Amino acid sequence: MQTDTSTESDDTLYIDAISAALSDEMRADPNVVLMGQDIAGHGGAFKITRGFLEEFGDQRVRNTPIAESGTIGIAIGSAMLGIKPVVEMQFADFISCGFNQIVNVAAKMYWRTKHSVPLVIRLPSGGGMGAGTFHSQNIENWFLHTPGLKVVSPAYSGDAYRLLRAAIRDPNPVLYFEHKFLYRRERSPVQTQSVPERILGESSILRSGTDITTVSWGWMTHRTLEAAEILSQEGIEVEVIDLPVLSPLDHRGIIQSVEKTQRAAIIHEATGTGGFGAEIAARICDEAIWSLDAPVRRITYPDSPPPFHKGLEASRIPTPERICCELRQLLDV
Amino acid sequence: MTDQDPDTAHSRKPNPGTPFTSKSVSNIESTPHPAATEAAFGSLREMHAYMRLAREWDLRFEKMFRTGALSKWYSSVGNEATTVASACAIEAGDSLLTLHRDSGAILRHYLDINALLPGVLPQDPVIRKPMGGDSEHRFLRLACQMLGREHGFSSGHERSYHYNLFEEEWGLFHIGMISHLGSMIPVAAGTAFAYQQQGSDRVAINFIGEGATSTGDFHEALNIASVWKLPFILVIENNRWAFSTPTSQQYACDHLADRALGYGIPGVQVDGTDAEAVLSVMQTAVARARSGDGPTLVEAMLGRHRGHSEGDDSLQQVPEEELQQYGEQDPLDLAEKRLIDGGVFSRAWIDEVRERCASLVINTVDLAMSMPQPDVHQPRSIYAD
Numbered sequence: 001m002q003t004d005t006s007t008e009s010d011d012t013l014y015i016d017a018i019s020a021a022l023s024d025e026m027r028a029d030p031n032v033v034l035m036g037q038d039i040a041g042h043g044g045a046f047k048i049t050r051g052f053l054e055e056f057g058d059q060r061v062r063n064t065p066i067a068e069s070g071t072i073g074i075a076i077g078s079a080m081l082g083i084k085p086v087v088e089m090q091f092a093d094f095i096s097c098g099f100n101q102i103v104n105v106a107a108k109m110y111w112r113t114k115h116s117v118p119l120v121i122r123l124p125s126g127g128g129m130g131a132g133t134f135h136s137q138n139i140e141n142w143f144l145h146t147p148g149l150k151v152v153s154p155a156y157s158g159d160a161y162r163l164l165r166a167a168i169r170d171p172n173p174v175l176y177f178e179h180k181f182l183y184r185r186e187r188s189p190v191q192t193q194s195v196p197e198r199i200l201g202e203s204s205i206l207r208s209g210t211d212i213t214t215v216s217w218g219w220m221t222h223r224t225l226e227a228a229e230i231l232s233q234e235g236i237e238v239e240v241i242d243l244p245v246l247s248p249l250d251h252r253g254i255i256q257s258v259e260k261t262q263r264a265a266i267i268h269e270a271t272g273t274g275g276f277g278a279e280i281a282a283r284i285c286d287e288a289i290w291s292l293d294a295p296v297r298r299i300t301y302p303d304s305p306p307p308f309h310k311g312l313e314a315s316r317i318p319t320p321e322r323i324c325c326e327l328r329q330l331l332d333v
Numbered sequence: 334m335t336d337q338d339p340d341t342a343h344s345r346k347p348n349p350g351t352p353f354t355s356k357s358v359s360n361i362e363s364t365p366h367p368a369a370t371e372a373a374f375g376s377l378r379e380m381h382a383y384m385r386l387a388r389e390w391d392l393r394f395e396k397m398f399r400t401g402a403l404s405k406w407y408s409s410v411g412n413e414a415t416t417v418a419s420a421c422a423i424e425a426g427d428s429l430l431t432l433h434r435d436s437g438a439i440l441r442h443y444l445d446i447n448a449l450l451p452g453v454l455p456q457d458p459v460i461r462k463p464m465g466g467d468s469e470h471r472f473l474r475l476a477c478q479m480l481g482r483e484h485g486f487s488s489g490h491e492r493s494y495h496y497n498l499f500e501e502e503w504g505l506f507h508i509g510m511i512s513h514l515g516s517m518i519p520v521a522a523g524t525a526f527a528y529q530q531q532g533s534d535r536v537a538i539n540f541i542g543e544g545a546t547s548t549g550d551f552h553e554a555l556n557i558a559s560v561w562k563l564p565f566i567l568v569i570e571n572n573r574w575a576f577s578t579p580t581s582q583q584y585a586c587d588h589l590a591d592r593a594l595g596y597g598i599p600g601v602q603v604d605g606t607d608a609e610a611v612l613s614v615m616q617t618a619v620a621r622a623r624s625g626d627g628p629t630l631v632e633a634m635l636g637r638h639r640g641h642s643e644g645d646d647s648l649q650q651v652p653e654e655e656l657q658q659y660g661e662q663d664p665l666d667l668a669e670k671r672l673i674d675g676g677v678f679s680r681a682w683i684d685e686v687r688e689r690c691a692s693l694v695i696n697t698v699d700l701a702m703s704m705p706q707p708d709v710h711q712p713r714s715i716y717a718d
Contacts, residue, residue, distance in 0.1 A: 067557060074519050074558075078523040
């Protein structure tokens with residue numbers, strides 16, 4: 001039914017990596033149950049669970065009514081008694097309807113009671129497709145401010161596969177932000193062996209450089225790499241750090257890189273004010289300010305909801321050209 | 334009321350939203366049971382012992398609150414018949430989700446009262462087997478929890494009934510509340526979902542107040558539970574006042590139990606001051622859930638006896654005659670009148686049960702007071718390993 005991932009594959013689509021991670025983990029653990037709107041017969045809005053109903057049956061692949069809070073709450077209760085629920089938000093934007101269950105029930109449960117909530121919520125997020133205000137947002141920061149949640153933001157098929165399986169195995173609530181723009185555009189190797197048991201903070205240097213450090217995640221990592229390639233031709237070497245996991249945050253890798261390059265920029269698709277870039281900038285200032293030769297720059301969406309028109313939307317999402325321009329400014333300081 | 338200003342007078346109008354169903358205990362005529370044996374009153378006797386224990390528990394903490402020994406208290410006084418009878422209808426392995434007025438359900442579910450007060454009840458239980466395990470230890474930890482002590486279930490990190498207790502070896506699965514009322518309804522339904530997935534015949538019960546029926550979680554959870562036929566019983570403790578808001582300002586239907594019709598499930602309104610009536614309704618609901626027929630919505634009609642929390646002035650909003658009426662419908666008075674009028678149990682025996690319960694509570698709470706405070710330097714992880 002799904003892309004065959006029984007061996008290492010060189011060219012797995014991001015969306016197929018997500019499907020494969022779900023089905024492989026469902027085969028490995030009979031307690032894994034999927035819940036979401038239209039995920040059963042229809043296979044979900046993005047067809048990620050197409051064929052799951054036939055393989056796993058309607059007990060484990062549950063269509064839910066349109067009730068994010070009720071569904072997430074039911075997932076929480078079942079997770080406390082041995083079920084491993086994976087809840088699909090049809091679009092990440094809709095998670096606001098289940099906000100309280102996530103930030104006050106799930107996130108705080110372990111701290112309050114020492115009872116864990118092994119819950120995964122999948123969030124198809126991000127823009128770039130002219131999908132309009134309520135189908136395009138990047139809302140990871142709503143949850144990064146809440147202690148007790150883990151937040152994942154894969155940019156590559158391999159990370160998408162590995163981190164989704166790890167998220168399901170992790171005893172904590174994990175919000176898994178999967179970028180819709182990458183679904184059928186990103187294609188890269190997937191390693192199906194040796195799946196980690198936990199989500200741990202990780203930062204990965206995708207390109208080594210000596211002149212400036214960038215920090216990004218999701219789709220923006222791809223655009224930052226494009227910018228780094230352009231700047232390299234100008235003799236500017238960018239060290240590109242990707243954050244497949246935003247919480248817990250591995251900031252040590254960022255600090256070490258900034259101490260080497262002495263300049264830093266954070267690129268994210270989410271809006272800027274109060275965004276996670278501000279947190280990373282603050283950490284750099286806390287721990288590496290004496291290494292800096294320039295201010296820490298944030299390259300983000302402006303403070304507005306996503307517009308519908310593709311041109312209007314494109315003008316707001318950081319492009320490789322804009323990233324290049326802003327990084328050059330930092331190097332002129 | 335004539336001497337009050339018009340605004341205050343308006344807010345103190347009798348609450349017309351929900352008709353009273355309970356009678357004052359003094360107006361109830363009960364006659365000796367035709368076969369006046371202890372066995373005939375066994376169920377009530379069993380419930381009464383736990384109701385009395387719960388009452389003494391609350392009276393003790395109310396007193397401590399008044400003397401400043403406790404920073405906050407929410408009283409369960411008046412809810413004991415509903416909570417104890419509901420907990421009598423479940424068994425080991427079932428999940429219990431409580432609110433801040435459910436000490437009766439917690440004590441009934443956690444404790445073997447005979448282990449704590451030998452001879453208060455016959456050796457063989459009439460309604461349900463007591464929870465296995467160490468009742469004395471559990472009771473002490475519960476008192477420590479109320480007092481924020483290290484030995485409490487949350488080691489001082491969470492307030493009063495905001496905690497969980499799982500003892501899997503005994504089948505004890507109790508999940509406490511968060512402050513957002515109604516939020517635990519889906520979580521309770523989720524424990525029922527786990528039972529359904531696991532092919533178990535266990536059930537979940539959850540208490541809410543009538544105020545929480547106005548939340549989205551009430552609708553969302555009850556709807557999903559009904560569509561999925563989850564083994565779930567939702568008990569509304571309708572004490573007719575949510576903080577200071579009367580039912581007339583909370584909902585426009587006659588009976589909240591009628592809302593069940595909209596979910597395609599049974600809805601039952603019951604006199605929540607009558608332990609035997611509640612037990613019967615709950616046993617039916619639990620049997621239905623165990624047999625796979627899905628949820629039941631139970632509306633237990635109660636009266637407001639105390640403020641939203643002790644020490645607030647919310648009770649000022651309840652008209653005096655209404656408050657007096659609730660006082661005359663005290664569930665413990667009703668149970669004790671039935672036991673005595675039945676011709677089997679004497680007032681002296683009732684008094685003895687009360688004194689023994691009160692002593693047990695005082696001794697346990699005193700011991701908890703002497704237990705260590707939480708270590709403020711001890712880190713507490715936000716993540717499970």
